[in-house]
Amino acid sequence: xxxxxxxxxxxxxxxxxxxxxxxxxxxxxxxxxxxxxxxxxxxxxxxxxxxxxxxxxxxxxxxxxxxxxxxxxxxxxxxxxxxxxxxxxxxxxxxxxxxxxxxxxxxxxxxxxxxxxxxxxxxxxxxxxxxxxxxxxxxxxxxxxxxxxxxxxxxxxxxxxxxxxxxxxxx
Amino acid sequence: xxxxxxxxxxxxxxxxxxxxxxxxxxxxxxxxxxxxxxxxxxxxxxxxxxxxxxxxxxxxxxxxxxxxxxxxxxxxxxxxxxxxxxxxxxxxxxxxxxxxxxxxxxxxxxxxxxxxxxxxxxxxxxxxxxxxxxxxxxxxxxxxxxxxxxxxxxxxxxxxxxxxxx
Numbered sequence: 001x002x003x004x005x006x007x008x009x010x011x012x013x014x015x016x017x018x019x020x021x022x023x024x025x026x027x028x029x030x031x032x033x034x035x036x037x038x039x040x041x042x043x044x045x046x047x048x049x050x051x052x053x054x055x056x057x058x059x060x061x062x063x064x065x066x067x068x069x070x071x072x073x074x075x076x077x078x079x080x081x082x083x084x085x086x087x088x089x090x091x092x093x094x095x096x097x098x099x100x101x102x103x104x105x106x107x108x109x110x111x112x113x114x115x116x117x118x119x120x121x122x123x124x125x126x127x128x129x130x131x132x133x134x135x136x137x138x139x140x141x142x143x144x145x146x147x148x149x150x151x152x153x154x155x156x157x158x159x160x161x162x163x164x165x166x167x168x169x170x171x
Numbered sequence: 172x173x174x175x176x177x178x179x180x181x182x183x184x185x186x187x188x189x190x191x192x193x194x195x196x197x198x199x200x201x202x203x204x205x206x207x208x209x210x211x212x213x214x215x216x217x218x219x220x221x222x223x224x225x226x227x228x229x230x231x232x233x234x235x236x237x238x239x240x241x242x243x244x245x246x247x248x249x250x251x252x253x254x255x256x257x258x259x260x261x262x263x264x265x266x267x268x269x270x271x272x273x274x275x276x277x278x279x280x281x282x283x284x285x286x287x288x289x290x291x292x293x294x295x296x297x298x299x300x301x302x303x304x305x306x307x308x309x310x311x312x313x314x315x316x317x318x319x320x321x322x323x324x325x326x327x328x329x330x331x332x333x334x335x336x337x
Contacts, residue, residue, distance in 0.1 A: 004176060004177065004178055004332075005175075005176035031181075031330070032206060061292045061293065062292050063236065063237075063238045063290060063291070063292050063296050063297050063298050064236060064298055065234065065235070065236025065241055065297070065298040065299070065300070066236075072234070072236075072241035072243075073236075073240075073241055074235075074236030074237055074238055074239060074240055074241045074298070075236075075238065075239070076238035076239070076292075081292075102206075102268070102270060104206055104208040104268055104328065105208055105265075105328060110264065110265040110326070111264035111265065111266060113208055113264075113265065113266045113267070113268040113291075113292070114292075115268045115270055115288055115290060117288060134236070134288060134290070134298045134299075134300050135290070135298060136257075136266070136268060136289075136291055136292045136296060136297070136298045137292050138264060138266045138292035138293055140264070168176070168332075169178065170178045170181040170328075170330040171178055171181060
């Protein structure tokens, strides 16, 4: 039986850094998409937020759960999907956070759901020094996703940050 | 390189249904991954049982984010694994998503553990991370996913993948 977990594209940030990471011209030949990120930012404390947009759209919402080294919290947004898997500038050097961004049925005609699992780590006892974050996101668009952009709220992704886009087929 | 992430079965509901079954699951993989997306005909949750076992042989520990608060709950000696609480009728957005990893499902010496991530961004939703345990040493050959009340709606999708360690 065919292996259906296929690398579509990858990005490795170069020496100059980058404020965003994008994938475009995503084929519709898969069932689900997975973006797997290893990132560090020039901004932020324990982590840096990045918004996720599809096809340049603007209608998003999310609900999230996170632990920030001091408490477990939950919140929601009526305007954005956010990944928090980039280690912030003040964290332990050479440490990169990780994110899994899973998008089922991305080429279908329903609104698009997203599951995000983020972690950053930091050798510090300070409050808010690291995060584990789980988010459910929703794009109201019913158009097939053909581009994905992660944009840092401030600063840049540092060199050697990576993002891999995989396509997963259900048959 | 050998194929290590293989679709075993997929169901897209052609009509509303109260449950979905994956049966005759091959024992030739190491782990299973269940991906589900959809909505319910009423506000309900989905639960999971293995090998048609309806005894009190399951337990769960759940961390839930409601959108305003974080809470943890525990269920011991129950008859099911709570898979996701967020199937519902709000909007028609199919915004529920569930990712469930079932580890070492085919061995015949240990109990079976599941790691679950679930969520729904729209009204009434939230996010959830949980672990489920089935106290059986039997290899898992069947998975039933059932709506607590009402049905899963037409168009809801359920896919089971097998992962090989080698």
